[in-house]
Amino acid sequence: MNPDLSRERAAASFxxxxxxxILDGSPERTRRRREIGGYRGSGTPFL
Structure with missing residues (x-):
């Protein structure tokens, strides 16, 4: 990860x-989005 980005994220006030x-709408939607996003680049075909 970019060191500048890491530093900015670490200094966030939130x-x-x-x-x-909040942006995803619920913890379940966040979990699901991450689950689906994990398939990209994993070599697993998305059916």
Whole structure:
């Protein structure tokens, strides 16, 4: 990961996980989006 990006994320005045859940609409949607996104680049065909 880009060192500048890592530094900015570490200095954030909010919890990025909380913002992600708000933007996704629910913790379940965040989990599901990450599950689906994990297939990209994993070599597993998405059927």
């Amino acid at each position: 919890n990025p996980e909380t913002i992600t859940i």
